[in-house]
Amino acid sequence: MSSTRGRASTTTAASIRLFVPVLVALEFFSGLVQGWIVPLLGEIGRVFQVPGGATSWVLAVGLLSSAVSVPLIAMLGDRFGQQRLLVVSVALAAAGSLLVAFAPAFAFVLLGAAVQGPVAAFLPLAMALLKAHRQKSANKDIGLMVGALTFGVAAGSVLGGVAMDVIGSLLWVQLIPALGIALFVPLVRVLVPEGRPDASRMIDWKGAALLGAGLVGVMYGLSEAPQRGWLSEHALIPLVVGILALVLFLRVERRAPSPLVDLPAIRSSHLGNPIFIGFLVAVTMFGNQSPPVLFLSANPAVTGYGAGLSTTGVGIVLAVSAGSLTLGSFSSFLLAKVLGRSRALVLACLLSAAALVCMAFVPSSVLLFTLWLAIGGIGMGVVLGVLPGVVIERAPVAAPASASGVYNTARTIGGSLAGAFVASTTLLVTSAGTSSGNTAPSMQAFQIIWMVFAALNVAGAVCAVFISRPPAAVHAEAEFELVEEAAARR
Template sequence: MSRVKAGHGPAAPGPGGARVAAVVGFLVFVELISGILQGMMPTLLPGLGADLKITAGDLNWVSSAQLLAAAISVPIFGRLGDLYGHRRLLRIAALCLAVGSVLVAWSPSFELLLLGRVLQGPLAALLPLEMGLVRDRLSPEGARGAIGLLVGALTFGASAGTVLAGLLSEVVTSVHGILWIPAAATVLCVGIVFFLVPESSTRARGTVDWAGAGLLSVGLAALLLAVSQGPRWGWTGGGTLGLFAVAALVLVVWVLVELRVAHPVVDIRLTVKRTLLPVYGASFLLGAALFGSQTAASLFLSSPPEKLGYGFGFGTLGIGWMMAPWGLMAFAGSATVPRLARAIGARAVLALSGAFMAAGYTVLVLAHAEPWQFVAANLVLGFGIGLALSAMPALVLDASPADRTGIATGVYNTSKTLGGSVSGAVFAAILTAITFKGTEIPTESAYTTVWWCCAGVSLLVAASAALVVRARQTPAGTDAAPRQPAPVS
């Protein structure tokens, strides 16, 4: 079990003079709630869609909107935390999360649900801010132990959230009623970060790239809207082509701005380095395969086979139990990476992860008529994703300059989240385009198309390992092993 060792910095303030170890415990609780919330949402999506009469295609936006907000929030909140204090930004992120969670739980309409999910975007910034805070308050050894506890709490919470949502559905009749429970927990987290967490003492100098953040937000939003609405508006329609044109123009201007500012949201020059670009490409692809298909999986599991000819007709509890093995195998895969990386190298682990993921999705395409087949495919898939989530940060650290590791890992997280947001929009278009005649209900072919896409993307993850520049060698002559476990958010 990890132990937390305090550094020589000032004692942590708080009621009763809370010790540093107790403060880490409070942050672990915050990450546990964050993980539970992330694990619950995919399980509850079919119920939300039925309550608010949201089509399968539009339901993907419930995930994509949050992922897009998260991709923008992480670099902005991280930079503001460096400038003005990590606790201060942790408070703002927790407030956004609480307000968004309350709005999601209350939401009487699709539009308000989307607004709530956007406000939940800063949830992804909690862990980087907490990492900055513990690095400032603890010794290097203590910080490593604390970060391990935070990542472990997030991982466990994400796995437990899928089952917890199902168990709660047995005693709470409304999906909105279930959502009020994690919403109340996020309000408790606000109290914790306001009154029980100390401030970091180190401050960076510089400014915030607000122009870059705004341009990136507008460009990506236009791109995702064009992709998701193309089947309805027509790919050659004026609205679709206009959005693609806006997206292209805005993103080109964004790149030019990022190349000129001193502290960009995304360091373009660092991103396109020969050593890092293949890893960032692989992280984008991983996000596409990991996050983009979650909504499709939940919808397939909830589909009534007697009416549609596919699915299992599971309620929230059944979906939770079916998704739980995936999370457990992801955790197991992540735990094996340090030993595997020492034996075969992190690049080989990345290739292996893509192969496992592709195999899992291929099995899912070919055999999904029985629940055990779905579980078996997801056991293989989950193990591969766990390998990738733990191997990629090691590759980023090995490939980045020693004084740019924070920026480099931030770009990795942003790339992964953007991949999920983009694929969510693409898969929304697929579920909207391939439907039963005269309805908005996806056919079985729509889901297999999504899984074939994910299998192809996973093969590209495996192939990208060949493009990754060989890691800096350890004295033993082997690829460096991962220095820190990877978050699953």
């Protein structure tokens, strides 16, 4: 019996040493999967003979699936074990990726994107596992994971197109990330230790259904509104249904014995402020994906602004921006350690705001515009690296994944609002027609977008001032984690 106990302790100790590198690598491949398909959308449209606008539904379906599945998966993780649900999520992401690769028709591509949605649950589940096993170093580990995730997205966005040019087969190109993520199913199962599931936690199926219906309605309405009009039935009906479902969801949650979103627990754990900051920053991060592309590719002789860059030139500038985002994420732990998390967040938000103001009014050259993007990316990366640590540190011990899931869902909603705002602004505030007869966004449209985003970052900086020190319960949890690690070594 003693030898069996010794082998179990050795296995636990080995898992604790290895599971952080596994989680960091998993986040890199998570980002790779998410970024890989973006440059392939044109080829997907050509192969399946669908119009260019229809291919955007691949990303929209994936986003909807993530928004709906992440809260439910996080809740199931707190009930049955975060490691177990992480294995399930990785398996679903791999299955969805393989379905996209082998899809015989475009409908199966969309189905694969939906099955792939739980890829967004990797980070909340991983954060909960860090709270269970490495509370003391969780902030540093989360910074590494977020940095690996952003680097993976950037690498996928570049390498997907390169692989397509070199290999020439859409199936084989899409198999590369699919097989990579599939390898992590056994790795996570063997090398990642289980968290602290709460068997007494009930499953809030009614809340999950209402939240899912609400998010689908709101996000679908937001995606349709810019093109079809905010008062069209295609946008207005889903928005109204979605909002009503979310209102009903909040009413149900107040009476649920184990709510999907425990609002009293969020208030008592001081989670509302960091979640709100995450929402504000997500509006900027997701919303500022397309405006730089439109600006840099615009012909200044026609529109009066822009750089007239080719697709390759735009890609190089965006690669610099993505690299700065990754740099900010990787350096977030050090900056927070030197300045304190509150000051680091304030500085990062103000840095991003200043960069956005410069983009709006000082875009005199490609070099300067790239510099503003890089500065803003560093600030954004620091926020993305610091905030998840704050969230998981304050999360209730019985529901760490659920709290992380709420943070992730708030960011998803922020991204959807940002997309609708950017699309509506660029469609409404236009300049004179181009040589092809089409209208283009005016410089005022970009200035409105970037100044609104700058204001949101300033609001985030103000909120970050009130990020208080962690409650005393967190220190007790850290002491428990140290004792647990010492027992594992013995």
